[in-house]
Amino acid sequence: MYPEKKIEEEKSSEITGELILERKYTRSSLYKDAWKRLKKNKLAMLGLAIVISLMLIAIFANFISPYNPIERIKEEYLLSPSGAHFFGTDLLGRDIFSRVIYGSRISIEVGIIAVGISMFIGLFFGALSGYFGNISDAVIMRVADIFFAFPYILGAIAIMTILGPGIINIFIAIGVLGWAYFARIFRSSILSIKNKEYIEAARALGASNYRIITRHIFPNAMAPIIVYATMNVGTAIIVEAALSFLGIGVQPPTPAWGKMLAESLDYIDIAPWMMLFPGLAIVITVLGFVLLGDGLRDAFDPKLR
């Protein structure tokens, strides 16, 4: 499994006593190995390709979309898909293809920023809870229990009603609700790492708690966090779509996939393309993140396969 070169290098570092060189090597090797395994996984590469192309579409939306997504062309309402309008037009004569393209911006933004917020809060409390234990552990885990028992969608709806609709509030609602799982994963990673010899060695050398957490525990506990975060982006995108669908998320005329589905509800009999394409866009996007997450999980821990 290991290339011979690596064994040689380890031996040489042992002999010459170049500890720093060895540490640097082992630290990067987990991620290097994972990347090598990930590259071989075709489905994961498909996921990665979907994710990257989505980001490009979101960034260059203004170059790709043939029409202005909020411009209404009165004569061209409810047109079925054609060469002029790939995905047809909606009731107000807006080009659905352009709206789907622009809609990717909202979804990607929500997916990444909201999960970023969850991750930040979760890692902070997970570290507090796992590393220091005792009272902070008990209190934080009980609060996490409350968040686990609370239905996700319901919580998001409640927060959105209080804060009011809008993209920033969606970041906050989804971000705040999702922290508990990150905290739990990070806590258990820390618990399994914190009594290892190398942590003890760092402590014996006089490293501060902050240094031990950021330099020694963090890099070794990140793998499950990266996997969960990737999958969670998909969940966040679905929740945002649900909120916009229920009318308390992104507000018109901003194009968002969930909102477009809500607008299509009254016309599913005469204009089914209005609901088909935004829905497909959500499915493909989420699929990209799920495949990538699955692949990352296998890549980080080949035993699980």
Add this chain to the structure above:
Amino acid sequence: MLFYIIRRILQIIPVLIGITLILFTLLYIIPEDPARLILQKGATEQALENLRAKMGIDKPVYVQYWRYLKQLSKGDLGDSYRYRRSVNSILAEHYPNSIKLALAAIFIEIVIGIFAGIVSAVKKYSFWDTLVTISTTLAVCVPIFWLGMMLQVAFGLKLGILPMSGMGDGSISYYILPSITLASVSTAFVARMTRSSMLEVMSNDYIVTAYAKGLSNFKVIVKHALKNALIPVITLIGLDLGAFMGGAILTETVFNWPGVGRVIYLAILQRDAPVVIGGTLILVLIFVFMNLLVDVIYAWLDPRIRYYKKEINI
């Protein structure tokens, strides 16, 4: 075992108090005057004052919270701001509909999920295995409200063989589309878990022994492997049942189902705080209780857990 159950029940109490606290604080932030909601437009200032004093909302928030907890301890969830009815009666009217839908969805989840999982494990890497793997991956990615809409168009509109929304006379045909929608994601998870659990069990020595005894394939799979493989799956199903009973807001909205998820959703939009708090509380209570039940059943099904817990005295 009894000690374990009691301990778990005691752990629920702080969670429930925490949830009432969060909900109460959240709804207190909403800058809307309940007295105005109840009396609506045209009420005199004096009438509003009187009502506020009667409801106790002129008092500080901690006094109100304490009052609410006292009332709650008697099983009274308060009165709705919008409808002149008690929250208890509103929930009692809609809960049965949600529970019926949840049971229908669980039925689909068990039958299709477990069957697909077994087939895919027994015929590993076959066409059926690939089919199950692809469809379970896709099912997780489809937003359930979109799936619901697609089913409505396909079976309600184009084919015209199933009703598109509502509960109608309550006949089975009304349940089919909403329960498939509600069950879709969880069925995928059940199928996946059954598959991996079956594969793990099938590699055990006692399965080899069973084959060596000359038992038929069917007997080995159903009588020996399945029994053990289903233990983790049962946990998943139990948790889903807890979640379905309250988490069906999207399905109930798409299908106009008169259930409790929809009631809570409408109450949130109408700022009907007592209905929101009361409904959510019951829903969380069911969820937490199902969690407990699952843990107990798990310990009962798998003696290893039971004895282990005895040893370390949990």
